[in-house]
Structures are given as structure tokens and as C-alpha cells.
Amino acid sequence: MYLAAYHFEGNATELLPAYDKLLAAFPPEQILLHACVTRAGGITVFDACPTEADFTAFSTDPGFAAAIADAGLPPARVEPLGEVHAAHGSRTVPS
Known part of the structure; x- marks a missing residue:
């Protein structure tokens, strides 16, 4: 993994609704x-992909850039x- x-720059309070919209698309x-x-x-946003090659393909995909812009x-x-x-966790934190 x-x-x-x-990293998204700006007012966090204003960015969070756009982030929620982006996340809902996945x-x-x-x-x-x-x-x-x-x-x-x-x-x-910390996000994992299955492999480094998957990360590279995902993060440079024009469709991902468009989804970011469409979300605001x-x-x-x-x-x-x-x-x-290693990754450990015990629960999901609601947004």
C-alpha cells in the first residue's frame, strides 16, 4: 500500500464541504x-493506493483533477x- x-490551501471551514463532495464521488x-x-x-488528505504505480496513475489522471475542480x-x-x-485503527471518525 x-x-x-x-494538500489543499485555503480556509479549512470553506474547503471541508468541497472535500465531502469529492469523497462522496468515490x-x-x-x-x-x-x-x-x-x-x-x-x-x-492522506490517501493510500494499492501500489506506487496505482498512486502515480491516479494522482496524475486528468479525470481526478477534474473531480477536484468539480467539487470546488x-x-x-x-x-x-x-x-x-503498518496501519492500525479502531474506528471511523464521522465527518
Whole structure:
């Protein structure tokens, strides 16, 4: 599993409804590991793909860029993070 961070700059309160709209466009069964974090200056979305090649194809796909724009988000600064060694969790945090 390959993890990346998608950084969206702006007012987090204004970005979150657009993020929710974007996330709703993806079937839940396609999501391997995903977290949205509010921070000073915006939001960061941590998202995993099955492989680095899948990440590269997904993150550079013009359809993904269009989905981001259609949701009302600014272009993301994409930060490849690397292979996931381990991931642990006990619950889903509602948005």
C-alpha cells in the first residue's frame, strides 16, 4: 500500500464541504486508507493506493483533477509519502 498527502490551501471551514463532495464521488469499497486533517492554512488528505504505480496513475489522471475542480477544491499539492509498513485503527471518525 502506498500513501500520499494531498494538500489543499485555503480556509479549512470553506474547503471541508468541497472535500465531502469529492469523497462522496468515490465508492467506499475503493478506499483503502484515508484521512482528512484540518490545519492552519487548509486541509491535508492522506490517501493510500494499492501500489506506487496505482498512486502515480491516479494522482496524475486528468479525470481526478477534474473531480477536484468539480467539487470546488483548489488544485492539490501532491506529496508522495511511501510504502505503508503498518496501519492500525479502531474506528471511523464521522465527518
